[in-house]
Amino acid sequence: MSFYENRVLPHFLHLACGNTVVDRQRAAVVPQARGRVLEVGMGSGLNIPHYDPDRVELVWGLEPSEGMRRKARHNVASAQFEVRWLDLPGEEVPLDDNSVDTVVLTYTLCTIPDWHRALEQMRRVLKPGGQLLFCEHGTAPDEAVRQWQRRINPLWRRVAGGCHLNRDIPELIGHAGFGIQRMETGYLSKVPRFAGFNFWGVLFPADQARV
Numbered sequence: 001m002s003f004y005e006n007r008v009l010p011h012f013l014h015l016a017c018g019n020t021v022v023d024r025q026r027a028a029v030v031p032q033a034r035g036r037v038l039e040v041g042m043g044s045g046l047n048i049p050h051y052d053p054d055r056v057e058l059v060w061g062l063e064p065s066e067g068m069r070r071k072a073r074h075n076v077a078s079a080q081f082e083v084r085w086l087d088l089p090g091e092e093v094p095l096d097d098n099s100v101d102t103v104v105l106t107y108t109l110c111t112i113p114d115w116h117r118a119l120e121q122m123r124r125v126l127k128p129g130g131q132l133l134f135c136e137h138g139t140a141p142d143e144a145v146r147q148w149q150r151r152i153n154p155l156w157r158r159v160a161g162g163c164h165l166n167r168d169i170p171e172l173i174g175h176a177g178f179g180i181q182r183m184e185t186g187y188l189s190k191v192p193r194f195a196g197f198n199f200w201g202v203l204f205p206a207d208q209a210r211v
Helices: 005-014 021-034 064-073 075-078 117-123 145-158 169-175
Strands: 036-038 056-062 082-086 101-106 124-137 178-187 197-207
Touching: 005 021, 005 064, 021 101, 021 124, 021 197, 036 117, 064 075, 101 117, 117 124, 117 169, 169 178, 169 197
Parallel strands: 036 056, 036 101, 056 082, 101 124
Antiparallel strands: 124 197, 178 197
16 A cells, blocks of 8 residues: 555545535434444544444444545544454455445445445345445536546545446346335535535335235
């Protein structure tokens, strides 16, 4: 891991993903988590203050970056529930089948190289009746914005830790075998439109009966 990835990028991502507008998005999704939780791409722990400690038993934080785990120390120390680090990428989830009540995925799917394998792993560990809570940015509905996303994306990926501006989140979800229980979309205010179109809601494994 380069000096930039280990020392500079964690600070940049902490600031970019922790502003007030993005934090409101986290607050709309994360408090719904329950039971034993897997958070994929925990980063600097920005979701930790939004978990309801009366609903959450344990949170596994999957985060391969040492720099991000270091940046998260303060949030982890303040958690009112147990947090266990899993220092592996999203494509590798070292948990048993049907062992997780909730998967939390916020501003992470844009960076995972093998997104299909990662989503399959998330589906594998979810219990019957489990849920995946998500909030992601991705491809915009307006062609003019999509053109800017395509132009900016190559440079953006290099400076933002592999983040893709224009992944089609609903298409990715469907290919990986998830059903949409609820999804909302829209541009975030005070965020550049090329990076501000969001998808958020609740998913469930399409091959599992709802309970």
